[in-house]
Amino acid sequence: MTAATAALHFLLAFMLVACLAVELALLKAPPERVPFPALAKIDALYGLSAGLLVAVGLYRAINFEKGWAYYSHSLPFLIKLGLFVAIAIASIYPTIHFFRARHGDKHVDRTTIDRIRRIVHLELALVAALVVCASLAAKGIGFVT
Numbered sequence: 001m002t003a004a005t006a007a008l009h010f011l012l013a014f015m016l017v018a019c020l021a022v023e024l025a026l027l028k029a030p031p032e033r034v035p036f037p038a039l040a041k042i043d044a045l046y047g048l049s050a051g052l053l054v055a056v057g058l059y060r061a062i063n064f065e066k067g068w069a070y071y072s073h074s075l076p077f078l079i080k081l082g083l084f085v086a087i088a089i090a091s092i093y094p095t096i097h098f099f100r101a102r103h104g105d106k107h108v109d110r111t112t113i114d115r116i117r118r119i120v121h122l123e124l125a126l127v128a129a130l131v132v133c134a135s136l137a138a139k140g141i142g143f144v145t
């Protein structure tokens with residue numbers, strides 16, 4: 001069961017990163033050709049993977065691995081949670097635009113698309129930092145009493 005939840009956690013994390021990478025690729029198109037219906041679907045998948053990551057992650061932290069008594073004193077783990085919240089907040093702006101423009105009735109200009117791309121880049125950078133924190137927490141580095 002521990003291995004199964006660990007594998008699920010990895011698969012969900014890969015799914016989340018893949019969604020962000022696909023969003024970036026689709027946002028490269030000229031403004032009038034950006035496929036907002038597809039972006040809205042991928043963003044929904046991204047939201048689903050993020051939601052399941054929290055559920056599986058918390059379940060692991062509380063029931064498996066080193067237990068909540070350890071994680072609540074692990075600085076990298078707490079930073080990891082903070083980064084996760086920051087990523088969730090950053091994703092609100094792109095999500096709003098993808099869903100508003102998905103029926104093709106709302107024009108999104110180049111400036112807004114560039115801003116969305118910068119935000120998705122930032123989200124990917126924060127995920128990279130989060131993975132470093134995940135590894136430090138897993139190896140017992142940064143435990144504070």
Ligand code: HEM
Binds near residue numbers: 065
């Ligand atoms: C984008 C989101 C996330 C990513 C990319 C991610 C990534 C990872 C990775 C790569 C590991 C394995 C670390 C290693 O063995 O070296 C891991 C472990 C873990 N993650 Fe996450 N994680 C995410 C979100 C979360 C969340 C939201 C929680 C909890 C609320 C969580 C809880 C855990 C736990 C408990 C472990 C096991 C650590 C251990 O082995 O002691 N993760 N995560």
